[in-house]
Amino acid sequence: MAKKTQKDFLNPKELIKHIDIKKYSQAVSMVEDFSNMAYSSRDLARASKIYNMMLADKGCAVVLCLAGSLISAGLKKIVVDLLENNMIDAIVSTGANIVDQDFFEALGYKHYKGDQHNADDNLLRDLHIDRIYDTYINEDELKVCDETVHKILNTLEPRPYSSREIIWEMGKWLEAKKKGKDSIIYTAYKKGVPIFVPAFADCSAGFGFVAHQTERPTSHVTLDGAKDFLELTKIKINAKETGLLMFAGGVPKNFVQDTVVAAEILGQDSPMHKYAVQVTVADERDGALSGSTLKEASSWGKVSTALEQMVYAECTLAVPLITAYAYHKKAWKSRK
């Protein structure tokens, strides 16, 4: 048996492609039908309708939260379409989605379909292939991604930055390099939608930072997580109402919820998030934040209980239907 090479696993015919919800007008009727069924389908229908209410509510700013590895999974175009059509006003995400996956693809690289059942992870390592469940990544390409962040950091004036500022710089860089027209970072940059990554060091960007700071030990860019929090809180304060559209959970969910409390600390009387929707497979029994119910968040004064809905489902199944419903219902047409 010939020794396997990278090419045996990274097959250009087996690329991950991003679903286009604009094609699925029947989602409206399907979601209506789901609202007369039971269990997760009915929950999904209610979540879809709540998202649509956010869009129909003139004073409402919509914050999209992303965790997990959703962009590598084929959900990038959905986020881009939401941006293009004014269906979200801010993004809070993990670094994996924004840097390792979206910026990575903006550089021209791709994700490949992989095999979770028969993966020999030691062999993959030897071949410089990284695995995310059923998806493969060319590790050498990912290093270019780290290195690109490193280079961008090197061009910046040394001072503390929020992740939002750095991601904005990445958008600017993409524009200058004429890259990534179909990326989240670039589209958000163009549309003026801020992107926050509260644990920004915990991704490909972190490697860029480590290189940058080690190279320039005395004067360098620093990453001020507190600044992110302050900036996001100000967005909360300036919005009349807010709605949360959360795909997965993790740090982004908590971060954006906490802005209600932070506003109070700043002496501002900001209302609880009026709408909240979360799609997750985490459950509440472990006491962790990802699976904690939105009702529980209400005890903390963060989320109003009236219009919240948890959907217990894996995002690649639920997100296309929820967003296609809202897209084809067209309430967003009257926004902005």
Next chain:
Amino acid sequence: MAKKTQKDFLNPKELIKHIDIKKYSQAVSMVEDFSNMAYSSRDLARASKIYNMMLADKGCAVVLCLAGSLISAGLKKIVVDLLENNMIDAIVSTGANIVDQDFFEALGYKHYKGDQHNADDNLLRDLHIDRIYDTYINEDELKVCDETVHKILNTLEPRPYSSREIIWEMGKWLEAKKKGKDSIIYTAYKKGVPIFVPAFADCSAGFGFVAHQTERPTSHVTLDGAKDFLELTKIKINAKETGLLMFAGGVPKNFVQDTVVAAEILGQDSPMHKYAVQVTVADERDGALSGSTLKEASSWGKVSTALEQMVYAECTLAVPLITAYAYHKKAWKSRK
């Protein structure tokens, strides 16, 4: 019906208490028995033995990772006992565990047993009671916790800090105030064990930061997440071998795994984590980091596959047995 007050929910007879593994010598034999059974019990037994191997391996630095809300759940004393007995060499955690829960208790406050089934979260909010699944917190006390961080930040020289540095300051503050002798922060401070919180703004500390930075807009403490990453990477580089003891998942799991890659970027040839154990209820099918297998981490060059074990269980059930086993096996006696 008389109107309910805070006292009806925060019952001093219904406090959360922290389990003491030093009492449970029979855990050794029980875990041995588990190793001859099937499913999660056998996995738990193997994980316990791998943790014990880390302790028996002279050159091995053990990193404890904590996510979720484990300290409010009664696992604080276990962490303190691990610290006291040189059974861990660094901690990477979410902020909830370290600030909102450990530091909070160090200030003299308590967690209360609550009711997840019949909770009226709107009433709880009105009464200033925060709920974590089946646990209640006095929100007014939690605000004192935020405010205390704020005050500590005000005493620090304005510059970028890693979370580790700030938590060390919190330990020093506890010492000065003669508070929290039984806390993780204080014990770690005393033992010289560093604590990292990669998303440090995403907890009670974040509120302290928001207040601090708003009050002092031009010159203030900033929170450099990149510095944390660099510091933790240096610990990785300096250790001959490393073992990961992960309770829950989230950002801490990814953060510590990434240090292997960061070391490489620094031109250091640091081995993969030799041992790794994770207790979680997350599963791998959503493609997210928490539930990703340690074998998958091996494709990234982060964790060696030889001595890794996932335990699919809720931490309050599994952690007492795993740690009691290691404690009573006494391999740690020859450390340091």
Next chain:
Amino acid sequence: MAKKTQKDFLNPKELIKHIDIKKYSQAVSMVEDFSNMAYSSRDLARASKIYNMMLADKGCAVVLCLAGSLISAGLKKIVVDLLENNMIDAIVSTGANIVDQDFFEALGYKHYKGDQHNADDNLLRDLHIDRIYDTYINEDELKVCDETVHKILNTLEPRPYSSREIIWEMGKWLEAKKKGKDSIIYTAYKKGVPIFVPAFADCSAGFGFVAHQTERPTSHVTLDGAKDFLELTKIKINAKETGLLMFAGGVPKNFVQDTVVAAEILGQDSPMHKYAVQVTVADERDGALSGSTLKEASSWGKVSTALEQMVYAECTLAVPLITAYAYHKKAWKSRK
């Protein structure tokens, strides 16, 4: 506050309605798009295609397995449409789906949307309302269902019956009474598709049996579970190939898988099930049958590994897409 009555919960405007997949031709393209994504969406796409392969394979008999409470959840019409269009050749189910839910609706009763979050189950009991998660049932109507089975049994010649024979009698009864034209039992009766319920006493039918046998202690209908097994095994033996379309898991999954082994015991060389698809939220870690992988079933010689796919999803979300895909791909047009 006025005392609540049944009417407050069983609202005729809040009926469960059954989704009609014939409307959703876009499912074909959506499932194709899912096949280029990751995680559950890609699994769902592969499962859909395998089901379509079963239908395209001339010699293949398709067995539908149902567990859980899927009919009360709005999936009845899907099963009826599969029957009408020759897309399944036998059904193996739990009693809940076939008797308590399908036969119940055939009698003219309905399921109502309920509330899983604020249900006061003691009050519901007092009001004769039974709850299945987020669905309500009129208990008095369910008793009519038990009683109807009782009456049908009373008309039968006393001897051992398979569940299939009794369900066939129920179909005949519906025809005679001109009831339930849109029911699974009636449609299967009309189309000559056998329905097996291996644990037939464990549902509304069991109550009918208890009444019947108590009333007629010496000479009565008995329920021969072994006969079911023998009959289903003969179906397996007579089919050139078999494919399993499993929604949920439980006893039906094991029962139909075991026919391969039973055939061998009867000295017949029957091949393993060639195709197998399962939608479930059970996972494999507990060692139970529902979540056991189809690869594991291969070690038992029951299912071929080549064309099997597990889909980890809640049925109300996944089943409409899988079946709509197969319906609109039209491979079934050339069957029978």
Next chain:
Amino acid sequence: MAKKTQKDFLNPKELIKHIDIKKYSQAVSMVEDFSNMAYSSRDLARASKIYNMMLADKGCAVVLCLAGSLISAGLKKIVVDLLENNMIDAIVSTGANIVDQDFFEALGYKHYKGDQHNADDNLLRDLHIDRIYDTYINEDELKVCDETVHKILNTLEPRPYSSREIIWEMGKWLEAKKKGKDSIIYTAYKKGVPIFVPAFADCSAGFGFVAHQTERPTSHVTLDGAKDFLELTKIKINAKETGLLMFAGGVPKNFVQDTVVAAEILGQDSPMHKYAVQVTVADERDGALSGSTLKEASSWGKVSTALEQMVYAECTLAVPLITAYAYHKKAWKSRK
């Protein structure tokens, strides 16, 4: 590489062994500590105490329900010890636990530790090894088990039997053959504790039945599932109070719950099950029976809500602690 044989997988040094709870007196104190913690540990503590209350309640009959594959997983001795010490009064189980696993071991065969990660299920099939997640079974031995049931059936007078009667015959057979002193079937036989398997054809016994009935087409033993239901209902009626100790869920859980309704049909006023405890990893969101809450069962009039507790945990972890607690608390000493 030499071709692998059965011996490479069925290693006599890697046998599953059954845990002995009589050794673990510290479980009492550990469970008490758990009752002051949160999440699953606190739930487990409450469940343990409820089980102990059942034992302390003089008029209370305790029904043990078993689903999944728990006996092959090392929990057999626990059930035997519960039987020996009058800690249960009836058993309702799936066939896998009672026939394929307990009776199988009574014949002198063993279960082997296996490997869920690297299993090649096609190879296992070729080697006649059956896999249950991380456990291996010699398929040739399992066929002896089927065949033994067949032979026992051949000795019985042809008529309809409940599963209980047949299992009692299996106990008698074991006594005659001087086999299986440490088995559940034999111990239950000796102690006069009835065992019910509602879906008795759905296990190794089913193969025995298929062979028996095919061999003797006109006059044979039949399996009357309705008789089981009637017999169990009579036990319910004769007990002053009842308590359910449920390990896993499935058909046994529903079957025993339904006896309350069946009693009513028989015109007997039997109270709801007073105590109920369930250990499961199933969750309620799929609307299926296994994960349905015991509160939901209360809407059906089956289980009283006052003393019920779900424990979300895998049985091999939770069952040893719950039963060791009850054993060492000694309330059972005053029973019978």
